[in-house]
Amino acid sequence: VKPESVSDRDALVRVFFHESMRVFHDRLINDDDKQYYHTMLSELATRLFAIQIEPTTFIQKPIIFGDFMKVGAPKNERLYEEITDMTKIRNILQDYQEDYNLTNNKNTRLVFFMDAIEHIARIARIIRQDRGNALLVGVGGTGKQSLTRLASHMCGYKCFQIELSRGYNYDSFHEDLKKLYEQAGPNNQNTVFLFTDNQIVVEEFLEDVNNILNxxxxxxxxxxxxxxxKMIIGCR
Structure with missing residues (x-):
């Protein structure tokens, strides 16, 4: 967070709330735990910062931060800032989607309702972190892959996925991983490895993914x- 995006105490408190929500709240799996966390943040706001915030405020007016509001800006010129204008962010996400479709010859048509906007901002935040990783849990067909591809494009990353075919096995997976490492290493391309549960042909795939994460x-x-x-030399 750069100083220009935190102009006063209230802005600093909102950054603190947002980052704590991303680190802890996003890992919770049921509504009771999430409600308890909102209550805990509300109590902290009163005790530490003398600010009155109702627990329901975190749901009704979610805090969103991102560094993607300037379309096409290089990484070093991006500003991680609070996003409060929902009309503006919808228009910007629409611009990103159109650019993604043109770049990748796709016809993606996402509807940017509030939950989708929040998820895109969360995924983009994780992608921009060094060795950032996330486990996206949800019902099939709800847009997890589509949002990840768009967030990757917004961050300037290439999305890499394996393609299952008849006879795809552990050796095939290793060959794809070599391509992944070559893209991210010698080719110096920022890369997101998108891997779904349907692609787990053998359990050993998960062991390799775990090694990549660790x-x-x-x-x-x-x-x-x-x-x-050759791979090592290419990375120097």
């Missing part, structure tokens, strides 16, 4: 030493 490396991915050395 250490960034997949053991025995490069069988030949020259392949590994």
């Amino acid at each position: 250490s960034g490396e997949v053991p025995n991915l490069f069988d030949k030493q020259d392949e590994y050395e």
Whole structure:
């Protein structure tokens, strides 16, 4: 957060609330726990900052921050700021969607209702973090992949997915992971690896994904030493 986006105490408090919501609240899985968390934040606001905030305010007027309000701005010129104008953000997301469709030859048509806007902002925040990762949980067909692809495009990242085919196996998965590493490494392309539960052909896939999250490396991915050395040299 840059100083220009936090002009006074109230703005700083809202940043604190937003980041704590993203770190803790977004991990909660039932409404009772979420309601308790809202109540806890309300009590903290009164005790620490002498600010009166009703717990329901966090639902009725959600705090949204993002660095994507200037379409096309380079990473170092982006400002992580609070987004309060919902009409403006809908128009900006529409612009991003049109650019995504033109760039990728797609015909995506998303409706930017409030929940979708919040989810896009959350996903974009995670993507922009170093080694950021998220587990998106929800009913199939609710737009998790579509929102992730759009958020990736907004952040200037390429979205990488495996394509299942007849006979796709563990060796095929390793070949795709090599392409992923080459795209993110020697090709120096910011990359999002989008992996769905339907693509888990064998359980070993999850072990490799877990290794990527923990250490960034997949053991025995490069069988030949020259392949590994070529990848290392390409990243220098």
